[in-house]
Amino acid sequence: MSENLPKLSVHVLGGFSITYGDKPVSFGRNNATKAMKLLQILIYRGEQGIAREKLLEELYGREELADVANNLRVTVHRLKKMLADAGLPPYDYVNIKKGIYRWDAPMETEVDARRFSQLIKEAEEAEDLKEKIMLLKKACMIYTGDFLPDLSGDDWALVEGIQYKNQYTEALKQLCNYLMDSGDYEEVLKLCAPACEMYPFDEWQAVRIDCYIALNQYKEALKEYENTAKMFFEELGISPSEKMLTQFEMMSSKVNYNPQALKDIEKRLKEQEEEEGGAYYCNLPSFRDNYRLISRMIERNGQSVYMMLCSITNGKGQPMENGSKLEAMTEELYVSIKYCLRRGDCFTKYSPSQFLILLVGANKENCAMIFERIKKYYAREHKSWGQYLEYFISSVADVDQGDSPIRFDKDDTMWK
Template identity: 65%
Template sequence: MPTEVDAHQFVILSKDVQACTDKVKKLALLKKICLMYSGEFLPELSGDEWVLVESVHYKNIYSESLQELCKLLIERGDYEEALRFCEPACQLYPFDEWQSVRIDCYMALNRYKDAVQEYENTAKLFFEELGIRPSEHMMQQFEQMSSRLNYKPQELGDIKERLKDDDVRGGAFYCSLPSFRDSYRLVSRIIERNGQSVYLMLCSITNGKGMPMDKPDKLEALSGELQNTIQQCLRKGDSFTKYSPSQFLILLVGTNKENCSMIFDRIQRYFSREHKSWKQYLDYFVSSVAEVDRQDSPIQFNTENKTW
């Protein structure tokens, strides 16, 4: 029976592109390559060395083809088409900075607000997941588009409307790490004056034996569920953030140390409501905000750490 293997066809197409001298035909071939690629090669066998080697090879073909395709499309002024082809790459490989190409396209289309939004989303992703900022190139892009945005004076009513919380889910307030840091600093100053009881809780995902989780796929699933759990289990006046891929910080206002253990028990029960064994993967530390800077506090921040 005649058979056709998409991986083989993928390689053949890449060779056809290299041999093609006609720009129109090359454009069609590059589009075909990019549309054919759907992600990691044989993900169920990703632990096998030969699969890993092939997977890297196919990704390189895809990346080089997409880069050449975007270059040709931008030269032709087909910015919308370039945006469309970059979208899957941003989903598959969010840390390869394909967003930078999208920002260039938005700027060429004079869609500066979309460009700024793309940058802000990318910067947030890089900071929360990797603890780093985007590349120098993206920083330069941000400066260019910011200088071209026209900000009009706003009425106080309009400003208040824009400041409103659009999240209607209720529960604890999730914020980015920089925002959480600012909230923490503000609360630290407030309690110096009014003496209110505020506690900081660090929830960590472990391997069940008190050590960091070392399985990326499992960590991603547990982390997503823990974020949802914290959102559901805490009050609207509490805030939290993702401090690292395996850790969440929670700011508990108007509570005491005894209640903190009850709050963690509630988080643990909700977290393991469908998978009882998940209970063993959670650990926590708690400290009064007023005591965090003390040497004996179970939660401490390195002052040399730029992320805090």
């Protein structure tokens, strides 16, 4: 190994990339080839290497090839050419000895995942708290996403990825606890920001909310909660955890407004004028609140209110699987519902393929006509789409009594 050559820095967390010195190494259109996969395996295995049989399994295990040994020789040759074309110094790079394939480079090769694990180990062994915090912080900053995401379909890469994520999760938890104990909430907010981006459903937002509360920044805490709740309901159809709901109740009571600013409050509450008019769309938590209010109102005035569940199916009564087609169909259904209903009606997205609608002053016959109107508008450009649309209706009174195909769960947090 030559000490005069620049270091080869390899990133396998959050994607695959190589930097030679301060210059990115580009492989052109070779990113999805067997040679690229071989490169990733060899660099990650490092000095330990990988046995020929195991390498053949990882490269060609799911393929039926007449001569896998020859295919491996060709792949190794292509890898060497690929490295030369990328501008790396002339060298063999692939060391084969006694059936073990190893990465053999003339320069120092550093892999971010290995450095990450080493820092975690050093932090575990550190006795000084300041040193432990420093090491954990360095490790968390190195972790930028899942291990080799392009190879996540391979069992070995999936297992490695789970281990690295678990290490990151535990390290960040420890780090946040240490920093919050010392009152360094601003630093915790910064450290949890990338975690929220990488793993939005792991509720790192709850840690950020705790920090905002500790800093008496209740409006920021409330905004963090509302954004998270909206994401959970719209993407997964579930509510945030009990911890986050408790946080919400506490910080809501802390958000105070100046009584003299009533006009400003009214301005904030007032709906923004919309040119197209139509039904009012709200997120699922707001829809649930509207439902509860209307349910109380009809106890007094006896007004007829129906709830409709519109679903996009696969044509056989089953929910359509998520995908680009469903996304387009859902967007079109949103437009159709908004266009076909009155301003006094409200609706929400319940799941990736379903919308709930509150129809004030409607009766059962009206509901069927309303659905036909929505269906007709929905299929105006794609005639076949109408066959994928189904609906259920129930009066709000029936929903409350439990005598309905549309109902709340016992904990009032989900819809059936």
